[in-house]
Amino acid sequence: MRMYDLIMKKRNGNSLSNEEISFMIKQYTTGAIPDYQMSAMMMAIYFRGMNERETLSLTMEMAQSGDVLNLSGIHGIKVDKHSTGGVGDKTTLALAPMVAAAGVPIAKMSGRGLGHTGGTIDKLESFTGFSTAISEEQFCDNVNRIGISIMGQTADLAPADKKLYALRDVTATVDNRSLIASSIMSKKLAAGADAIVLDVKTGSGAFMKKEEDSFALAREMVRIGTGAGRETIAIVSDMDQPLGNAIGNILEVQEAIDTLQGKGPEDFTQLCLTLGSYMLVAGKKAHDREEAKNILAETIRNKSALNKLAQLVEAQGGDSKMVFDPTRFVRAKIVEEIVTSASGYVQQIDCEEIGMCSLILGGGRETKESSIDLSVGLVLHKKVGDAVKEGESLATIYANDLEKLEVARQRFLKAYTICETPVEKKPLIKGIVIA
Numbered sequence: 001m002r003m004y005d006l007i008m009k010k011r012n013g014n015s016l017s018n019e020e021i022s023f024m025i026k027q028y029t030t031g032a033i034p035d036y037q038m039s040a041m042m043m044a045i046y047f048r049g050m051n052e053r054e055t056l057s058l059t060m061e062m063a064q065s066g067d068v069l070n071l072s073g074i075h076g077i078k079v080d081k082h083s084t085g086g087v088g089d090k091t092t093l094a095l096a097p098m099v100a101a102a103g104v105p106i107a108k109m110s111g112r113g114l115g116h117t118g119g120t121i122d123k124l125e126s127f128t129g130f131s132t133a134i135s136e137e138q139f140c141d142n143v144n145r146i147g148i149s150i151m152g153q154t155a156d157l158a159p160a161d162k163k164l165y166a167l168r169d170v171t172a173t174v175d176n177r178s179l180i181a182s183s184i185m186s187k188k189l190a191a192g193a194d195a196i197v198l199d200v201k202t203g204s205g206a207f208m209k210k211e212e213d214s215f216a217l218a219r220e221m222v223r224i225g226t227g228a229g230r231e232t233i234a235i236v237s238d239m240d241q242p243l244g245n246a247i248g249n250i251l252e253v254q255e256a257i258d259t260l261q262g263k264g265p266e267d268f269t270q271l272c273l274t275l276g277s278y279m280l281v282a283g284k285k286a287h288d289r290e291e292a293k294n295i296l297a298e299t300i301r302n303k304s305a306l307n308k309l310a311q312l313v314e315a316q317g318g319d320s321k322m323v324f325d326p327t328r329f330v331r332a333k334i335v336e337e338i339v340t341s342a343s344g345y346v347q348q349i350d351c352e353e354i355g356m357c358s359l360i361l362g363g364g365r366e367t368k369e370s371s372i373d374l375s376v377g378l379v380l381h382k383k384v385g386d387a388v389k390e391g392e393s394l395a396t397i398y399a400n401d402l403e404k405l406e407v408a409r410q411r412f413l414k415a416y417t418i419c420e421t422p423v424e425k426k427p428l429i430k431g432i433v434i435a
């Protein structure tokens, strides 16, 4: 088999056989197929697309290209959750302890990621001493002992995807639905859970800006998961404005803690209850979603979810007192209000721009090597549909550098559109995709 022939086949609009996809991924992972040939293949796929069988085959090959986590030593049905990402998305920090407190084992691998804030791993490292660099054995032991563990993605999880994603990033071939779906699902499948709940974001702060594209991606991922023999469902949720109010690592951890204390923002709490209800049903801890939501709400009321977070932090070397005492977190040196000069109603928030403000303050990474300032960010006081008055604060900004603060403030003010007439609030959950 020759890569040249496979490129030509795809370029001419034909589908690749499973054997050809297997050859291509194996040879690329070992380095026998060079980047320039794979770049041509990615561009051919970008324009010609892949059918369902090809997409599943690519996903399985990438999932099996390195370590596949064996979670069989963990008792119970393991349910994983994945979000396609957005601004203020701290869902795992609150949802994982809630679901674990309800009895579904959480054995989760998370990443750091590029973007306006760090990933779940960075956020968890806001707890002094917390380590996600734990062995697979410790990971499984922790889940069996306390019902929850979150580890950093191992270097050898789906290495074919790692190489391919980096290549797509520099060859303008990221935004193809089949390639995105297979990339995300290859990592989820290699991470070993029995069932997968996906949160596909849609809107100005999401990867997919249009609702129809988000639903199409959700359907593609559900098809892959189901085809791979894992129960998979997806919700499509709004990312036309930040999720919750906090954007920035420590600020998001604190908002997750507030949520576990029953004081969280309404949209964020609703998202956790919705995603969690599907996880509890998949994990056979509830008969239906209504019952599941009640169980989850009770984990907040009786503080078992908050205590579960403290157990997680403690088990992975962190200072669990921080869960109960927010003053123990590092605080940014400068804390100021962003005041509006307009009166009316918030019509629109350019969500991506708000993410950029966090990045400018130092809360995110522009390159893999960038370091991250965990203490900076924003807490919004006004969301879409809220009434505002001249002189009121739209947000509190947390910074460690005055110059960066000013740049972020100017961009922040431009990201808000305020109009004179009342604005209807849009639903957070746009729909559900099941197999």
Ligand code: URA
Pocket (backbone or CB within 6 Å): 165, 174, 179, 180, 181, 183, 184
């Ligand atoms: N996230 C991934 O992991 N892969 C993609 O292709 C896009 C987003």
